[in-house]
Amino acid sequence: MQENKKFIIPxxxxxxxxxxxxxxxHKSFILWFTGxxxxxxxxxxxxxxxxxxxxxxxxYVLDGDNIRTGLNKDLGFSAEDRxxxxxxxxxxxxxxxxxxxxxxxxxxxxxxxxxxxVRNLVEKDEFVEIYVKCPLEVCELRDVKGLYKKARxxxxxxxxxxxxxxxxxxxxxxxxxxxxxxxxxxxxxxxNYLAQNNYLEV
Ligand code: ADP
Numbered sequence: 773m774q775e776n777k778k779f780i781i782p783x784x785x786x787x788x789x790x791x792x793x794x795x796x797x798h799k800s801f802i803l804w805f806t807g808x809x810x811x812x813x814x815x816x817x818x819x820x821x822x823x824x825x826x827x828x829x830x831x832y833v834l835d836g837d838n839i840r841t842g843l844n845k846d847l848g849f850s851a852e853d854r855x856x857x858x859x860x861x862x863x864x865x866x867x868x869x870x871x872x873x874x875x876x877x878x879x880x881x882x883x884x885x886x887x888x889x890v891r892n893l894v895e896k897d898e899f900v901e902i903y904v905k906c907p908l909e910v911c912e913l914r915d916v917k918g919l920y921k922k923a924r925x926x927x928x929x930x931x932x933x934x935x936x937x938x939x940x941x942x943x944x945x946x947x948x949x950x951x952x953x954x955x956x957x958x959x960x961x962x963x964n965y966l967a968q969n970n971y972l973e974v
Contacts, residue, residue: 792872796830799971800872802865802894803962806881806941807904808933809919810911812950812958813878816904819959821876829972832868834861835878849930855886862890869898882932884939900971902962903944908933910951 793800803820805813814835821831840847844860847853858881868875881887891899911933912920923931930936946965948958966972 789870789872792870793974796872797974798829798874799897799974800869800874801898801900801971802869802890803874803876803900803902804865804881804887804890805876805878805902805904806887806944807950808906808908808911808938809880809931810914810916811904811906812948812955813880813904815955816902816948816950816958816962817876817878819955820962823959823963824874827972829874830872831874831876833876833878834865834868839864839879849936851883851936854883858883858886859889862893865890866893869894880932880938882936882938884942887941897969897971900946900965901941901944902946902948903941904948904950904958905940906950 789800803817805817807813814833817833817835821833824831839857839861843864844857847857858879861877861879865875865877887901891901915921919928919931920934922928923934932938946962948961950958953961
């Protein structure tokens, strides 16, 4: 099978990423939300999507609900599987960017090197890393899905923040502190960043 790889010759279509962007009237890029479970990635990603939708921007949210149950349902939470999880999400996100769509990705993505891998997959101005920062204690108090309780009881193993590390971003484009800023403030911060850096035009 691997041998056949050398016979893969890309077909160059006439329609380019730039053409698709012109048709849509805006740039395409990845808003990469990273942070602990319960920090607010999904909540904010969906709220930002709503706002962008109202503004006429074409969007799509990638999250556990549509990725872990389909494309990546064969993967678990070992370091190896987490790496493969992020690699596939990155490749899918890249296709969305090529399609001219703003893709919002909401995964813990705990390892720096995996996030860097995705950043390197696309052009410099196509990856906006958003650190959804929230102290572990607050995330644990929220315990939206009851997962922290199960991790503390040892029912769930390799849980980020409990018995698996979370590596904080070193130079994220945006930092949100969800224990201090409201959801509305976080959304506004992201929209302002995009407007100020000309992301919302072609
Ligand atoms: P994650 O996707 O990071 O696991 P969720 O978005 O599922 O987190 O859950 C975050 C929880 O925290 C939600 O119940 C949300 O209503 C609550 N929350 C409180 N304040 C904020 C805030 N400023 N930003 C985002 N979520 C917040």
